[in-house]
Amino acid sequence: MLFLPLRVLVLNDNFFQRTAIVNMVRRLGCDAVFDAASANHAWHVLCQVGPVDIVVCDLHKDGMENLDFLRRSALSGLVRSVIINNSLAEDVQRTARQLMPLLGLKMLGEVGSPFNINALSDLLMSYKNEPTPPAVSRCMNIVVSDEEVRVAIVEGQMETYFQPKVNLINLQVSGVEALTRWNHPRGGIVSPVVFMSTIERCELLNQLFFAQLEHGLHLQRQYLMHGQPLNVAFNLQPSQLSDVGLVSRIKETLASFKLPAAGVTFELTETGLVDASAECIENLLRLRLMGCRLSIDDFGSGFSSLRRLCQLPFNEIKLDGEFIQALDDGPRSRAVISSTIALGESLGMTVVAEGIETQDQHRELVKLGCVLGQGYFLGKPMKKQELVNWLQSRAPLRGSGR
Structure with missing residues (x-):
């Protein structure tokens, strides 16, 4: 089994999909894996466990709350990268790729349904193998006088x-x-x-x-x-x-x-x-x-x-x-x-x-x-x-x- 020293949060409102993704991420060697059923739940998890490297996130048609979560967690320096775990239309996917860097996030890619462990492995490895910027604080709650x-x-x-x-x-x-x-x-x-x-x-x-x-x-x-x-x-x-x-x-x-x-x-x-x-x-x-x-x-x-x-x-x-x-x-x-x-x-x-x-x-x-x-x-x-x-x-x- 691979060992990937990554911290991963899985955000998905479907219990069975969420459980399957969590198990796949753990099988790929990520032992620090957290899960949440909603954007609010995900925020509380991050406040408890601290920053994560990757959020595996569902962006369905009612997924505006998840976008709000990504913006909030990026500004707080709690999330670095995103994997989208549902298939998006090509124009929506292109817009999402443009948006994530503006939020301060790296979009690693998309893993559609049915969820493919090999595709997920490739995306996790791409994060691990890319040069990592120095830890620059983006804590916007720092009041600069x-x-x-x-x-x-x-x-x-x-x-x-x-x-x-x-x-x-x-x-x-x-x-x-x-x-x-x-x-x-x-x-x-x-x-x-x-x-x-x-x-x-x-x-x-x-x-x-x-x-x-x-x-x-x-x-x-x-x-x-x-x-x-x-x-x-x-x-x-x-x-x-x-x-x-x-x-x-x-x-x-x-x-x-x-x-x-x-x-x-x-x-x-x-x-x-x-x-x-x-x-x-x-x-x-x-x-x-x-x-x-x-x-x-x-x-x-x-x-x-x-x-x-x-x-x-x-x-x-x-x-x-x-x-x-x-x-x-x-x-x-x-x-x-x-x-x-x-x-x-x-x-x-x-x-x-x-x-x-x-x-x-x-x-x-x-x-x-x-x-x-x-x-x-x-x-x-x-x-x-x-x-x-x-x-x-x-x-x-x-x-x-x-």
């Missing part, structure tokens, strides 16, 4: 992580993206979703950004000393680009590290650029004139993508991860990806695919002609020393004695 955020920045609780950008053909690392995680004294590692709005409201974006910029430039300089360039990407918010002194300060910071502007990339989400001010556009132009790279992030998630490409001086497109996750859902996502790659080539822009989580996605993107990618399958976000060790294990620094 302005004072907590100020203290967090002063005391260095805001930590910089780096996620690799990788050439999909030869698997060489082309650069890294700097990301902020809050090492909260009560909530553990907290996602920016929880605290970035407070950071912006408290007008602390620049303080956080320039601390992150220095962390990234320290890493870049370490690699340049050994003859290895490493592009570092940083996220900028549109509100920061309205600051007329922003670019001058970035230029001074680069000069203090004696590093070229060409070694950094600034990523901006397209949705934040819908109403770009004159100051914002001027700062983008100044950054490009300095030699910095500009990347339009989450490309395809808004409605103004093409207009922004024509108006603003970007030289990189980051394709929204939802298109990558939907590769298995039919030809539409492939068509969007192929078109974006062709568009990037015609405009002389680099295209980076975000959110690559599986080997199959990697393989399909290579077939479609995508060269650069980012995601947990290629490399998770890491602290500086963890990243250095990871990079050295792949290709030791020249002159490092290794």
Whole structure:
């Protein structure tokens, strides 16, 4: 018998089906198996036993309560993935696959009726074999006060992580993206979703950004000393680009590290650029004139993508991860990806695919002609020393004695 160290909750209102599924899950080696007959019952079970890896859930025509349960448990960080245990119409299944990531859940797949133990085994194994993101707290019940955020920045609780950008053909690392995680004294590692709005409201974006910029430039300089360039990407918010002194300060910071502007990339989400001010556009132009790279992030998630490409001086497109996750859902996502790659080539822009989580996605993107990618399958976000060790294990620094 397989041994799968997974915690599984079976939510099904039919006693016989529920019992059969529970027995199958246990036969597959999952000893921590719980069951519930209703959404309310399932919530009480989670409150008693704690988080689970997978919910095997029935979404029938009266299953709106189960959707409410999935949303609530995902926001509370109590559920990670979902297996649907009834057959859905193709359009409903496609919509469910789009919805689950928006709720913060991974939809592993669907096991129809009659329930097939081999299909269930494959889905459980796919969860076990996929790279698991670090335990990032999504506990939305953490009340983030302005004072907590100020203290967090002063005391260095805001930590910089780096996620690799990788050439999909030869698997060489082309650069890294700097990301902020809050090492909260009560909530553990907290996602920016929880605290970035407070950071912006408290007008602390620049303080956080320039601390992150220095962390990234320290890493870049370490690699340049050994003859290895490493592009570092940083996220900028549109509100920061309205600051007329922003670019001058970035230029001074680069000069203090004696590093070229060409070694950094600034990523901006397209949705934040819908109403770009004159100051914002001027700062983008100044950054490009300095030699910095500009990347339009989450490309395809808004409605103004093409207009922004024509108006603003970007030289990189980051394709929204939802298109990558939907590769298995039919030809539409492939068509969007192929078109974006062709568009990037015609405009002389680099295209980076975000959110690559599986080997199959990697393989399909290579077939479609995508060269650069980012995601947990290629490399998770890491602290500086963890990243250095990871990079050295792949290709030791020249002159490092290794």
